[in-house]
Amino acid sequence: MIGIGKAPCDNTLIQHAAPATPCPEGSKRWVLAAAIIGSSMAFIDGTVVNVALPAIQRDLHATAFQAQWVVESYALFLAALLLVGGSLGDHFGRRRVFAAGVALFALASAGCALATEVQHLIAARAVQGVGAALLVPGSLALISAAFPEKERGKAIGTWSGFSGITAAIGPVLGGWLVDHYSWIWAFLVNVPMALLVLGIVWRHVPESHGPDTSSPLDWPGAVLATLALGGIVYAFIEAPTQGWGAPLVAGALVLGLVAGAAFVAVERRSRAPMLPLGLFRLANFGAANLLTLLLYAALGGGLYFLPLNLIQVQGYSATVAGAALLPFILLMFLLSGWAGQLVDRFGPRLPLVIGPAIAGVGFALLALPGLQVNYWTGFLPGVLVLGFGMTVTVAPLTTTVMNAVGPELAGTASGVNNAVSRAAAVLAIAAFGVVMAWAFDARLAEGLQAVGATPETIGYLQARRSQLAGIELPPGTDATTAAQLRQVVQGAFVAGFRWIMGISAVLALLSALSAWWWIRRAGPPRS
Structure with a gap:
């Protein structure tokens, strides 16, 4: 259960973000609702999938290491693209990028539910991770953009309270769906939530941008971070079945280590690094x-x-x-x-x-x-x-x-x-x-x-x-x-x-x- 509650510093990301842009008073509660429901999708998904893994492994005749990939493909892209996902919102509009993340997450969730082979499920989970990398920082950025600093404390409290409730009921709800229906519903539950969020965003959430949109996005850093994590993770997951000497395993490990070293070198020289070393x-x-x-x-x-x-x-x-x-x-x-x-x-x-x-x-x-x-x-x-x-x-x-x-x-x-x-x-x-x-x-x-x-x-x-x-x-x-x-x-x-x-x-x-x-x-x- 890698998604227990919130990751560290979530609240601080909201509190210490850039100054808010003018937001109509009547829109603030809708912004908060969209952020809560949107981030809840990611919180629930981070916990219920672990509970559903035994049923997934049984129904799709997957090995335990393929089941690992069901979790890892999602978590890998979320971790590698999280920082650049926040920058995309600053550049292209927080509302636009958040909505794109929600839509992509929902489509990938439907793809997960329709998967008949574990390889298809792993691929759909990877797309879910990309959507989450846009959705998670986007939900926090919406709150920081809509609420001035003196009002953020109350907004953060509300968001944190609902996040705590989500973290508590998510695994239980997922387990109940698996027991009484199918693991498929652990993914399909995201679709109506996403449609609700997109409706709120379309009608009630104003657009906002970051204070500085002139600095370039760190695409080289994002690509190298993904290759580094992906190569190392592939080597460790596949080694028990293929062996450390297998060409794909050894090649993936070398790729991951080289990409990691290149990532450090690129971040040191970048004008706007995603990870300021x-x-x-x-x-x-x-x-x-x-x-x-x-x-x-x-x-x-x-x-x-x-x-x-x-x-x-x-x-x-x-x-x-x-x-x-x-x-x-x-x-x-x-x-x-x-x-x-x-x-x-x-x-x-x-x-x-x-x-x-x-x-x-x-x-x-x-x-x-x-x-x-x-x-x-x-x-x-x-x-x-x-x-x-x-x-x-x-x-x-x-x-x-x-x-x-x-x-x-x-x-x-x-x-x-x-x-x-x-x-x-x-x-x-x-x-x-x-x-x-x-x-x-x-x-x-x-x-x-x-x-x-x-x-x-x-x-x-x-x-x-x-x-x-x-x-x-x-x-x-x-x-x-x-x-x-x-x-x-x-x-x-x-x-x-x-x-x-x-x-x-x-x-x-x-x-x-x-x-x-x-x-x-x-x-x-x-x-």
Whole structure:
């Protein structure tokens, strides 16, 4: 579940954007409604797809690594194009670009619902990611353009409140649709929402532009960022099935690394870079983004596998799996105001050490459950501790990012930190897939030997090990043998899941250590 709630600095992107352009008083509530519904589409999509993955994998006969691509193709284009998507609105009109993003997102959602092969679904999800890269920053820009600074606080509160509700009900709604109808409806639900948003935009939302439309768009940076992320992600996802020595895997990895180096070189020389690298020379800004990279890699990569465990191993329904992280979301929603005061009371360093450390304990607790575990005693403690740790972290993290720069760079700094969190999740899901495949394969081989499986059964299951916990047993297997084999398969997945939670815990603790070493009490912001 890589889209739990909002990414860091979303609120700050609105608060510290360019000055508002004149907007009729009667249009402001319509602007806010369009932004809320539009961003809700992306929030819901970021969470419900993980809950629907087991059903998608089963119906489309997909491997677990193809199921990874269903999530990654969307997240990759969103992360790579997010910064340039905001610039497009400034250049060509925020209303126009936002509407284009909503329309593209809706068309791609319909394409997802109509997909009969997993490759078609992956392609449609990639188009969805492009639409989201226009839609997400566009929804925030609409609010900043319509509301003057003295009114933005109330608008942000309303937007955040509805975003919290969306984050809470989205996975549950998606799970219910999967259980009672089909995973197709998890995508089709976006279409009527998009039509409503487009109707509001057409009738009630005024056009606005950024303060400076003369600077060029950083298309080379956007292309290189996409190639860098895409190449590395492709290599990590495909390596377990093709092998690291396969030409496509090795070539993709080289392409990703070369594109990443070229991206850095281009951004250093660009007159208007999408990622101003000079910001990272500011001590607290660089440290805050390192913390973001480590912690959100743990969060996005670790929680991707949680619904798979709950549905395919523990036997929970999609609805129950969708509700599993509700305590996490509610904690962040209810305690966000209290967490926002921590920097004022203790400075940035202490909360950014304690919060990720608590989150690391939460990941460690999630590594404990085995097979046939009750949610309340097995998973809930870890979810609560993880949620509290993230609550302590997010508001101080946002404040630290903003205090590290001057007000003229606040919007840019927010966007960079937001993009770092999304890119971290994209890379972590791909890398954790390699760990899962390694641990699953090793434990599966041991378990099949231990139960005395026949060579034919071993060969059948080994040939389908890329399906992970979704493996179908050999036809005609008797009930007793089937129960043994299913327990072996599920135990192999739990072994991989424990490795992933353990790595996530280590990443969270490393993020806490990075804050301990490099975060300092904020001084005067630097330009």
